[in-house]
Ligand SMILES: Nc1ncnc2c1ncn2[C@@H]1O[C@H](COP(=O)(O)OP(=O)(O)O)[C@@H](O)[C@H]1O
């Protein structure tokens with residue numbers, strides 16, 4: 001581990017001393033997402049925007065669901081609420097058996113919730129520029145207490161599965177946009193979080209690679225009983241979902257998907 005990485009690890013460790021254990025508790029590992037009557041209003045008064053009016057959604061452990069809707073319909077807002085990045089205005093959110101929000105946060109440490117229980121794949125990759133590709137992916141497992149060699153081996157296995165193993169020792173700036181995106185997907189999977197939230201993960205990828213990403217997400221869901229929400233309007237991957245939530249004007253509508261096998 002480089003000196004820089006060690007410093008970074010210490011920083012995170014002081015912020016969150018509970019990170020010492022590599023084995024998450026049973027409760028934390030129990031997957032599944034339930035969202036009930038969720039509302040989010042940005043701002044107040046005349047300029048208030050009701051981004052989520054009434055969102056109801058469930059994702060079982062081992063399931064990958066699509067969240068599909070036009071621009072401005074509330075997709076990113078929903079993922080940010082669920083990921084504890086912003087605070088909802090009202091409603092209820094449950095992860096596994098634990099109610100994390102019920103007209104207010106019920107979870108006292110949102111940093112730990114975000115770090116240990118939720119994997120994010122954003123539109124922009126947000127890789128750490130001074131760490132090589134492997135360390136970008138290995139960082140979270142290291143911070144969670146996995147020995148460095150094991151964390152790096154896990155990172156390399158994920159990078160290889162995502163077809164970027166040959167870039168393992170490159171710096172993020174040396175990668176193409178599509179390669180960076182695949183590294184950020186590997187990073188989201190590295191800690192085996194019980195919940196993965198992906199915002200347009202396949203947008204920069206060609207058809208074959210987009211389907212490869214969906215294959216990996218589906219394998220991950222099945223093997224680790226992860227609950228995965230994929231925000232998308234990528235026509236290449238929409239047929240792969242068994243279940244889809246359409247979102248319009250801050251309201252969700254459930255429908256069956258084609259569930260094409262990958
Ligand atoms: N920080 C914010 N402040 C005020 N309004 C916002 C903010 N973020 C998003 N919105 C508004 O909330 C609505 C939903 O936005 P968003 O969740 O980003 O939609 P999507 O991801 O589906 O494009 C839009 O009307 C958007 O303009």
Ligand SMILES: [Mg+2]
Pocket residue numbers: 075076077
């Ligand atoms: Mg968005």
